[in-house]
Amino acid sequence: MTPFPLTLTDFLGHWGSYIVYLLIGFAFGFVLEISGFGNSKKLAAQFYFKDLTVLKVMFTAIVTAMILIFLATALGLLDYNMIWVNPTYLWPGIVGGLIMGVGFIVGGFCPGTSLVAAATLKLDGLFFTLGAFFGIFLFGETVGLFEDFFNSSYMGRYTLPEMLGLPTGIVVLGITIMALLIFYGGEMVEKIVGNKTAPSERPRWRFAAAGGLVALAAVVLVIGQPTTEDRWEWIADEQEALLAQREVQIHPGELLEKMYDKRLNLILLDVRDEAEYNLFHLLDARHVPLADIKAQTDDLRGEPANTLTVVMSNGEEDATEAWKILVAESVPNVYILEGGINGWIDTFASAEFKAAQSPADASRDQLVYSFSSALGSRYSFARPPLHEFELEYTPKVKMKAKSGPTSGGCG
Amino acid sequence: MATQSVPREARSSSWLRRAAKPYVHPYVGGILLGIVLFLAFFITGNGLGASGGMNRLLVVVEDAIVPDHVDTTPYLLEMAGGDRNPLDSWVVFVTIGVVIGGFTSGWLHGRLKVETNRGPRVPIRLRWVMAFVGGAFMGYGARLARGCTSGQALSGGAVLSVGSWAFMFAVFGGAYALAYFVRKLWN
Numbered sequence: 065m066t067p068f069p070l071t072l073t074d075f076l077g078h079w080g081s082y083i084v085y086l087l088i089g090f091a092f093g094f095v096l097e098i099s100g101f102g103n104s105k106k107l108a109a110q111f112y113f114k115d116l117t118v119l120k121v122m123f124t125a126i127v128t129a130m131i132l133i134f135l136a137t138a139l140g141l142l143d144y145n146m147i148w149v150n151p152t153y154l155w156p157g158i159v160g161g162l163i164m165g166v167g168f169i170v171g172g173f174c175p176g177t178s179l180v181a182a183a184t185l186k187l188d189g190l191f192f193t194l195g196a197f198f199g200i201f202l203f204g205e206t207v208g209l210f211e212d213f214f215n216s217s218y219m220g221r222y223t224l225p226e227m228l229g230l231p232t233g234i235v236v237l238g239i240t241i242m243a244l245l246i247f248y249g250g251e252m253v254e255k256i257v258g259n260k261t262a263p264s265e266r267p268r269w270r271f272a273a274a275g276g277l278v279a280l281a282a283v284v285l286v287i288g289q290p291t292t293e294d295r296w297e298w299i300a301d302e303q304e305a306l307l308a309q310r311e312v313q314i315h316p317g318e319l320l321e322k323m324y325d326k327r328l329n330l331i332l333l334d335v336r337d338e339a340e341y342n343l344f345h346l347l348d349a350r351h352v353p354l355a356d357i358k359a360q361t362d363d364l365r366g367e368p369a370n371t372l373t374v375v376m377s378n379g380e381e382d383a384t385e386a387w388k389i390l391v392a393e394s395v396p397n398v399y400i401l402e403g404g405i406n407g408w409i410d411t412f413a414s415a416e417f418k419a420a421q422s423p424a425d426a427s428r429d430q431l432v433y434s435f436s437s438a439l440g441s442r443y444s445f446a447r448p449p450l451h452e453f454e455l456e457y458t459p460k461v462k463m464k465a466k467s468g469p470t471s472g473g474c475g
Numbered sequence: 476m477a478t479q480s481v482p483r484e485a486r487s488s489s490w491l492r493r494a495a496k497p498y499v500h501p502y503v504g505g506i507l508l509g510i511v512l513f514l515a516f517f518i519t520g521n522g523l524g525a526s527g528g529m530n531r532l533l534v535v536v537e538d539a540i541v542p543d544h545v546d547t548t549p550y551l552l553e554m555a556g557g558d559r560n561p562l563d564s565w566v567v568f569v570t571i572g573v574v575i576g577g578f579t580s581g582w583l584h585g586r587l588k589v590e591t592n593r594g595p596r597v598p599i600r601l602r603w604v605m606a607f608v609g610g611a612f613m614g615y616g617a618r619l620a621r622g623c624t625s626g627q628a629l630s631g632g633a634v635l636s637v638g639s640w641a642f643m644f645a646v647f648g649g650a651y652a653l654a655y656f657v658r659k660l661w662n
Contacts, residue, residue: 165646186591
C-alpha cells in the first residue's frame with residue numbers, strides 16, 4: 065500500500081489539517097524571499113536577458129520536484145493517482161497565460177511573489193497585490209459573459225507522457241536534460257548581455273548538482289512507473305483477505321436499497337458482453353467491458369466523495385477482476401454485486417419469469433437466464449420497487465472518506 | 476589584533492533592523508523550492524498556490540458586503556454560496572503561510588524595508604500605478620487560467636500536466652513579446 069500522500073484529516077481533523085498547509089506556505093514564502101523573488105527589478109530583469117534568476121529558480125524547482133515525485137511513485141511511496149494534476153483547459157490556460165505575461169512585465173510580479181514583496185514592505189508589491197485583488201474581483205464579475213470559453217478545450221487529467229506516448233521516465237529524463245541545456249544557454253546570454261563575469265555567480269558545484277539530477281532522472285527511468293499489476297501486488301494480501309471474507313460483495317437487497325438512496329452518487333458498472341447487456345441490465349448501469357475498466361479509473365476518482373461504485377458480471381468472476389483493477393488504481397468505495405446478474409434476477413424477477421425458465425448450469429460467469437427480447441433495463445426487475453421485498457442481509461458498504469484532493473491548483 | 480575586528484555596524488544590527496544579506500544562488504533557491512514543492516505533493520497530494528487563496532480571501536469580503544450578489548453569481552457561489560465558508564480550503568492557508576514566510580525571511584535577512592523597486596528612470600508614482608495595473612492583469616489572467624505561476628506553472632509543471640506546460644510557455648511568451656515595448660519601465 066502506498067503510504068503517501070497522507071489523509072491529513074484522519075489524524076489532524078478538518079481544520080487541523082490546514083496547519084500543514086500553513087507550514088508549507090511558510091516554507092514557500094521563505095524560499096521565494098531568499099531567492100530574490102520579492103524584488104520586482106530582479107524579476108523583470110529576466111525579460112531583458114540580464115539576470116535569468118526567474119528562469120533558473122523556476123525550472124530548477126520544477127525539475128527537482130518532478131524527479132523526486134516520480135522517484136517516489138516509482139518506489140511505491142507515493143500514489144500518483146492521489147495527487148492533484150491540474151486538468152487541462154488548453155485555450156483558457158493559454159489566453160490566461162498571455163494576459164499574465166502582460167501583467168508580469170508591466171507589474172513586475174506574479175501573485176505569489178507580490179505577496180512576498182508586500183510582506184517585506186515593498187510598496188510596489190503592495191500595489192501589485194491590490195491590483196491582483198482587483199483583477200480577481202473583475203474576473204468573478206465578468207466570467208459569466210464567456211462561460212463557454214472558460215470551460216472550453218477541456219481534456220481532463222492529461223499528462224505529457226500520455227500526449228507524447230512515451231514512458232514517464234523518458235519524459236522526466238528529457239525535461240531534465242532540456243532544462244540543463246536551457247540553463248547553459250541562459251548563462252551564455254547572461255555573460256553577453258548582463259556582463260556577468262563574476263566567477264562566484266558560476267560556482268563549480270552546479271556541475272555536480274546537474275549530474276546528480278540527471279543520475280536521479282535515470283534511476284526513475286530504470287525503475288519505471290508501477291503498472292496496475294504492480295499496484296495490485298502491493299495491496300494483494302490485504303485485499304484478497306477482504307474478498308475471501310466476502311467483505312466487499314454486497315447482497316442484491318443492499319444494492320437495491322442504495323439505488324433508492326438519494327444521498328449517494330451510485331455508479332453501476334456492468335462488465336459483461338454487449339449482447340448480454342442489451343438483453344438485460346440494471347437501471348442506469350453503464351456498459352464497460354472488462355478491457356476498458358482501466359480507462360475509467362481517472363473519471364471514477366474524480367467523482368464526488370459520496371460516490372459508491374458497484375461492479376457486476378453474470379456471476380462474480382469478471383466483476384472481481386474489474387474490482388481488483390479499480391481498487392489497485394485507488395478508486396474509493398468499490399463493491400461487487402454478490403451473485404452477479406444471475407443472483408439479481410433470482411432475487412427480484414417475478415415468479416412467472418422464473419417459471420418460464422429452465423436455468424442453465426452456471427459454470428463460469430455465464431448468464432443462466434434466457435430472454436426472448438432484448439429490453440435492456442425496461443424489465444420491471446431492472447429496478448424493482450424497494451418495499452415489495454423483505455430481504456435479510458448483512459450490510460457491508462462502509463463509505464470511506466475520500467483521500468486525495470478533489471480540487472487543487474489554485475482552486 | 477585591532478585590525479581584524481568586525482566593523483561595528485555589522486555587529487550591532489538590532490533585532491529589527493538587520494544588515495541586508497545577499498540572496499541565495501538561483502540554483503540553490505530552485506532546489507530548495509523544488510523540495511518544498513515535492514513535500515507539498517508528497518504529504519498532502521496538493522501542490523502550491525497563491526491566487527486561489529487571494530480569490531477566497533476576496534470572496535470573504537464580498538460575502539460580508541453583498542451576500543446576495545455572491546449567492547447569485549455562479550463563480551462565487553462555488554466558494555461562498557449559502558453556508559459555505561470560503562476560508563475552508565487548503566489554498567487559503569498556503570497563501571497566509573506565504574505572507575508569514577516571506578515576512579520572516581525578509582526580517583531574518585535584513586530585507587524588511589519600506590521601499591519601491593523600480594527602473595532608474597521611472598517616477599515612483601508611475602511605478603505604483605503600473606504595479607496596480609500589472610497586478611490587475613495578473614489577477615484576471617490567473618483566474619482565467621485556473622492558477623497562477625505557483626498553482627499552474629510550478630505545481631502542474633512538476634506533475635507533467637499538458638495544460639500547465641502550455642500555460643507556462645504562454646506566460647513567458649506574453650512577457651517577452653511585450654518586454655521591448657515597456658523597456659523604459661525597467662531599464
